Amino acid sequence: MDNEITVTVDAKGQKCPMPVLLASRAIKGIQPGEVMLLEATDGGSKSDIPSWVKDTGNELLEASADGGVFRYVIRKG
Amino acid sequence: MADDSPTDVPDSMTIVAWSGDLDRMWPTLILASTGAAYGMQATIFFTFWGLYPLVRDDVRITGDNAMTKALAGMNRPGMSHMKLSKLNMGGAGAWMMQKVARDKKVAHPNELVEMCRELGVRLWPCEMTMDLMGLKQEQLIEGVGEPVGAATALSEMSKSKVNLFI
Numbered sequence: 001m002d003n004e005i006t007v008t009v010d011a012k013g014q015k016c017p018m019p020v021l022l023a024s025r026a027i028k029g030i031q032p033g034e035v036m037l038l039e040a041t042d043g044g045s046k047s048d049i050p051s052w053v054k055d056t057g058n059e060l061l062e063a064s065a066d067g068g069v070f071r072y073v074i075r076k077g
Numbered sequence: 078m079a080d081d082s083p084t085d086v087p088d089s090m091t092i093v094a095w096s097g098d099l100d101r102m103w104p105t106l107i108l109a110s111t112g113a114a115y116g117m118q119a120t121i122f123f124t125f126w127g128l129y130p131l132v133r134d135d136v137r138i139t140g141d142n143a144m145t146k147a148l149a150g151m152n153r154p155g156m157s158h159m160k161l162s163k164l165n166m167g168g169a170g171a172w173m174m175q176k177v178a179r180d181k182k183v184a185h186p187n188e189l190v191e192m193c194r195e196l197g198v199r200l201w202p203c204e205m206t207m208d209l210m211g212l213k214q215e216q217l218i219e220g221v222g223e224p225v226g227a228a229t230a231l232s233e234m235s236k237s238k239v240n241l242f243i
Binding site: 016 | 107110111113114115116181182183184192195196
């Protein structure tokens, strides 16, 4: 499944709570149905991002890790 | 649409920020900004020492009489001048904590308060403390709301699902 990324958020190197804050700011700028890619290195994002995505009514399409970088593909609900 | 859709009305959270210590203000700002990112209406009610960090960094002395001026003289207001509640060691401890945080890319309180404003966290100064300590609205950082009283804070807390006193 190919999801066209509307916006990419680079939270690499930033610690809690910045990945969630940056994601929250960026998702306000896109339309429901559009997709955001969030990249982070903070280990806390592994629990924080899925929880934030669910509780704010969005959808986590994909979560992966590659060389210490966590990638989250999120569709705005 | 997702079937597990969230409630339409976001919950709200209120934090009473009573302390101006770095190690209390830091988590206060983290939780409030994260609450706002969660779609909650987040409010921080700043009272007693909690008001000092809201004073602009460039304001050296606050107060309207010898005693309140002395308080500010001995306990410099401003988000960049907070002390640690323990192991402050004349400011060395607070400096070290902030240095470690910077090295590890943990957002500084100044950055977090900026995020709070951007995400719509309400920053409410306590009217009575402002009066007690001789603080003026124009001495406070941008984005701080009008001073409110205990009843307003309590009214907000009664609507909030998350209430913290830090």
